[in-house]
Amino acid sequence: xxxxxxxxxxxxxxxxxxxxxxxxxxxxxxxxxxxxxxxxxxxxxxxxxxxxxxxxxxxxxxxxxxxxxxxxxxxxxxxxxxxxxxxxxxxxxxxxxxxxxxxxxxxxxxxxxxxxxxxxxxxxxxxxxxxxxxxxxxxxxxxxxxxxxxxxxxxxxxxxxxxxxxxxxxxxxxxxxxxxxxxxxxxxxxxxxxxxxxxxxxxxxxxxxxxxxxxxxxxxxxxxxxxxxxxxxxxxxxxxxxxxxxxxxxxxxxxxxxxxxxxxxxxxxxxxxxxxxxxxxxxxxxxxxxxxxxxxxxxxxxxxxxxxxxxxxxxxxxxxxxxxxxxxxxxxxxxxxxxxxxxxxxxxxxxxxxxxxxxxxxxxxxxxxxxxxxxxxxxxxxxxxxxxxxxxxxxxxxxxxxxxxxxxxxxxxxxxxxxxxxxxxxxxxxxxxxxxxxxxxxxxxxxxxxxxxxxxxxxxxxxxxxxxxxxxxxxxxxxxxxxxxxxxxxxxxxxxxxxxxxxxxxxxxxxxxxxxxxxxxxxxxxxxxxxxxxxxxxxxxxxxxxxxxxxxxxxxxxxxxxxxxxxxxxxxx
Amino acid sequence: xxxxxxxxxxxxxxxxxxxxxxxxxxxxxxxxxxxxxxxxxxxxxxxxxxxxxxxxxxxxxxxxxxxxxxxxxxxxxxxxxxxxxxxxxxxxxxxxxxxxxxxxxxxxxxxxxxxxxxxxxxxxxxxxxxxxxxxxxxxxxxxxxxxxxxxxxxxxxxxxxxxx
Ligand SMILES: Cc1ncc(C[n+]2csc(CCOP(=O)(O)OP(=O)(O)O)c2C)c(N)n1
Ligand SMILES: [Mg+2]
Numbered sequence: 001x002x003x004x005x006x007x008x009x010x011x012x013x014x015x016x017x018x019x020x021x022x023x024x025x026x027x028x029x030x031x032x033x034x035x036x037x038x039x040x041x042x043x044x045x046x047x048x049x050x051x052x053x054x055x056x057x058x059x060x061x062x063x064x065x066x067x068x069x070x071x072x073x074x075x076x077x078x079x080x081x082x083x084x085x086x087x088x089x090x091x092x093x094x095x096x097x098x099x100x101x102x103x104x105x106x107x108x109x110x111x112x113x114x115x116x117x118x119x120x121x122x123x124x125x126x127x128x129x130x131x132x133x134x135x136x137x138x139x140x141x142x143x144x145x146x147x148x149x150x151x152x153x154x155x156x157x158x159x160x161x162x163x164x165x166x167x168x169x170x171x172x173x174x175x176x177x178x179x180x181x182x183x184x185x186x187x188x189x190x191x192x193x194x195x196x197x198x199x200x201x202x203x204x205x206x207x208x209x210x211x212x213x214x215x216x217x218x219x220x221x222x223x224x225x226x227x228x229x230x231x232x233x234x235x236x237x238x239x240x241x242x243x244x245x246x247x248x249x250x251x252x253x254x255x256x257x258x259x260x261x262x263x264x265x266x267x268x269x270x271x272x273x274x275x276x277x278x279x280x281x282x283x284x285x286x287x288x289x290x291x292x293x294x295x296x297x298x299x300x301x302x303x304x305x306x307x308x309x310x311x312x313x314x315x316x317x318x319x320x321x322x323x324x325x326x327x328x329x330x331x332x333x334x335x336x337x338x339x340x341x342x343x344x345x346x347x348x349x350x351x352x353x354x355x356x357x358x359x360x361x362x363x364x365x366x367x368x369x370x371x372x373x374x375x376x377x378x379x380x381x382x383x384x385x386x387x388x389x390x391x392x393x394x395x396x397x398x399x400x401x402x403x404x405x406x407x408x409x410x411x412x413x414x415x416x417x418x419x420x421x422x423x424x425x426x427x428x429x430x431x432x433x434x435x436x437x438x439x440x441x442x443x444x445x446x447x448x449x450x451x452x453x454x455x456x457x458x459x460x461x462x463x464x465x466x467x468x469x470x471x472x473x474x475x476x477x478x479x480x481x482x483x484x485x486x487x488x489x490x491x492x493x494x495x496x497x498x499x500x501x502x503x504x505x506x507x508x509x510x511x512x513x514x515x516x517x518x519x520x521x522x523x524x525x526x527x528x529x530x531x532x533x534x535x536x537x538x539x540x541x542x543x544x545x546x547x548x549x550x551x552x553x554x555x556x557x558x559x560x561x562x563x564x565x566x567x568x569x570x571x572x573x
Numbered sequence: 574x575x576x577x578x579x580x581x582x583x584x585x586x587x588x589x590x591x592x593x594x595x596x597x598x599x600x601x602x603x604x605x606x607x608x609x610x611x612x613x614x615x616x617x618x619x620x621x622x623x624x625x626x627x628x629x630x631x632x633x634x635x636x637x638x639x640x641x642x643x644x645x646x647x648x649x650x651x652x653x654x655x656x657x658x659x660x661x662x663x664x665x666x667x668x669x670x671x672x673x674x675x676x677x678x679x680x681x682x683x684x685x686x687x688x689x690x691x692x693x694x695x696x697x698x699x700x701x702x703x704x705x706x707x708x709x710x711x712x713x714x715x716x717x718x719x720x721x722x723x724x725x726x727x728x729x730x731x732x733x734x735x736x737x
Pocket of ligand 2: 449475
C-alpha cells in the first residue's frame with residue numbers, strides 16, 4: 001500500500017470522489033494542502049477573491065448539477081469568511097464539502113494565530129462537522145463528508161483539519177474506503193406504503209386540491225414524476241421560490257409561486273383548497289403568512305425526506321417521510337391500479353374558479369410608457385432573448401422577486417437563488433460556479449446595485465479563469481426591497497436604503513477587463529441585451545436603470561392569511 | 574405543556590454533547606436537567622434530558638435530536654411506565670439541637686451522612702425529584718449550605734430497553 005502524507009491523502013481522496021474543481025483561498029494552516037494540490041493536475045483550484053465567493057460557487061454548482069462542490073479555506077478569517085456561504089447552503093439543503101484549515105492540534109484552545117473554533121462556529125449551520133484527530137482518518141472523513149452531504153436531506157459538511165494532520169513528512173497507508181456505513185445515520189429510503197395509500201385515496205376524493213412543490217422536488221430530482229402525477233390528476237400546481245422549475249411554469253396547470261410575493265391565483269387557490277399535497281416544501285414563514293390562519297379548510301399531505309420538516313410549523317394530516325422521487329413513483333403506481341378517477345366535475349368547477357382568480361391580477365404591472373424602464377420589463381425581455389433556457393442566478397431583493405415572478409422556468413436546476421438565508425452577494429459567484437461547470441450554457445446573474453457590491457471583487461476571478469457570465473444589474477439606486485418595506489410600514493422614511501455614491505459600474509467593470517453597457521432607455525434595453533448575449537466569450541455587465549419607486553406585488557398583508565394581499569400600491573384584497 | 578424525560582444513546586465522541594446542548598439553545602427548546610455518561614459499551618454514551626413543552630414542541634425535540642448524526646437512538650420515557658432517580662449531595666448546618674433533628678430527617682428520607690464536621694453534615698440522597706425537593710424544604714433554607722444534584726436519570730419499566 002502507498003504511503004502518503006495527510007495533505008496528499010486529502011487531495012487523493014478528493015480525486016477519488018471525482019472532484020474536478022476546488023474553490024478556495026490559501027493561508028498558513030492549509031499550505032501543506034496547497035502544496036499537494038500544486039503537485040497534481042487532476043483537480044483544478046479556482047482562486048476566488050473572498051472565501052464567501054468560493055462557497056457560493058461550490059453551492060451553485062450543486063444547485064445546478066446535484067453534485068456537491070468542494071471549498072478549501074484557511075483557518076481563522078478564511079473559515080469565518082466562508083460561514084455565510086455555508087449557512088446559505090444549509091438553509092436551502094444544498095450539499096457541500098468545506099475543508100477548513102486549523103491551527104496544529106496541540107495549539108487548539110491557546111488563542112493561537114488565526115485560531116477560530118470552526119467546529120463551534122459552524123455547528124448550527126452545517127449538516128455535520130468533524131475535526132481530524134489523526135492523519136490516517138482523512139480518507140474516511142472525506143468519504144463520510146460526501147456521503148452525509150448528499151444523502152437524506154442534503155447539506156454542507158465541514159472538515160476541520162489541524163495543520164499538523166497534513167505534515168508532508170508524516171506518511172501513512174492510503175486506501176480510499178469503498179463503502180461507508182454509519183450506524184447512527186439511516187436516511188429514509190422509501191415512504192410508508194400505508195401512508196401513501198391513504199394519501200392517494202384523499203387525492204382522489206378532493207374537490208379543491210392543489211400541489212405545493214418545494215426545493216425537495218429539485219434536490220430530489222423528482223420533477224418528472226411530479227409533472228406526471230400532476231398532469232394525470234389535473235391538479236393545479238404552485239412552486240415555491242425553491243421549487244421553481246420543479247413543474248413547467250409555462251404549463252396551464254402552473255399557478256406560479258405562492259407566498260409573500262406569490263401570484264394572486266396561487267395564494268387564493270391555497271387558501272380555498274380542501275387538500276394540499278406538499279412535496280418537499282417546508283411551510284416556510286415566507287410562504288404561509290400567519291400559520292394560525294393558514295388554509296383553514298385544507299387537509300394536508302406532507303412529503304419530506306426530513307421528518308422534522310413535517311408538522312414543524314403546519315400540522316400534517318398525512319405525514320410521509322421519504323425521498324420525493326420514490327414517494328411520487330409509488331403514488332403513480334397506486335393511481336394506475338385504482339379504477340377510481342379524480343372527481344372531474346368538482347375539478348372543473350375548481351379550475352373555473354382558479355381561472356377567474358388568474359384573470360383578476362395575472363402578474364400585471366403598470367408600464368410607465370416613454371423611455372423609463374420597469375424592472376419587470378427587464379426580466380420579461382431577458383426571458384424572451386434567452387428563450388427561457390438560461391441559468392438564472394439571482395441575488396437578493398426586489399430584483400430576485402421580479403426574476404422569480406417573470407422568468408418562466410420550465411426545467412429544474414435553472415433557477416439558482418438563496419431562498420432560505422436570503423444572502424445578498426450570492427448571485428454573482430453563483431453564476432460563476434455554474435458557468436465554470438457548464439461552459440456552453442447561457443448563465444445570467446440577475447442582481448441589484450446593492451447585492452452586486454457585496455461580491456464584486458470576483459470580477460477579477462472571472463478574468464483569471466475566463467468566466468463569461470452575463471450580469472443584469474437592475475439598478476434602482478436603492479436597496480429596493482428595504483425601501484419598499486419603508487414605504488409600506490414606515491411612512492416612506494427611507495432610513496439608509498438609498499445607495500449613495502454609487503460607482504460608475506461601466507468604468508469599474510472595464511477596469512477588470514470586461515465589457516459593460518449602461519442602459520437608461522426602454523428602447524435600448526433589448527438591443528443591449530441581445531448584444532451582450534452575442535458576446536459569448538466575454539463577461540458583460542448590463543447596468544440597467546429601472547424605476548426606483550417600483551414595488552413588488554402581490555404582497556401578503558403581514559400577520560394575515562394567504563388571501564390577504566396588496567395587489568398594487570393602492571389595491572388591497 | 575408537560576414534562577418529558579428523553580433518553581438518548583449517542584456515539585461517545587467529542588463534540589456530540591455540544592451538538593445536543595447547542596440544538597436546545599438554537600431551537601429555543603428548554604432544558605430542565607441534563608446528565609450524560611458513557612455506557613457499558615464504551616463507544617456509546619447515554620444522555621437523559623428533562624424538558625417541558627407542548628406535544629408539538631416535544632415532537633420537534635425528538636425529531637431534531639434524531640437528526641443529529643451522532644444520535645443512535647432515543648426514547649421519550651414519559652410515553653410509557655418508567656422510573657426516575659436523581660442523586661443529591663447536600664451540606665447542612667448541624668449544630669446543637671439541630672444535629673439530632675437533621676439526623677432524624679436524613680433517616681426518614683433514607684439518606685446517608687457521608688461526611689461530617691462538628692458543625693455540618695454532608696448528606697447523600699437518592700430519589701425522584703419531588704422527594705429531594707421535599708427534603709430540602711423540610712430541612713429549611715436557613716440550614717442548607719450547598720446543594721449538588723445530578724439531574725434526572727430514567728429507565729423504562731418492564732423488559733423494554735434502550736440499546737442497539
Ligand atoms: C447580506 C445581507 N444583508 C442585508 C440584507 C437585507 N436586504 C434584503 S433585500 C435588501 C436590498 C437589496 O438591494 P439591491 O441588491 O439593490 O436589490 P433591490 O431590492 O434594489 O432590487 C437588503 C438590504 C440581506 N438580505 N442580505
Ligand atoms: Mg437596488
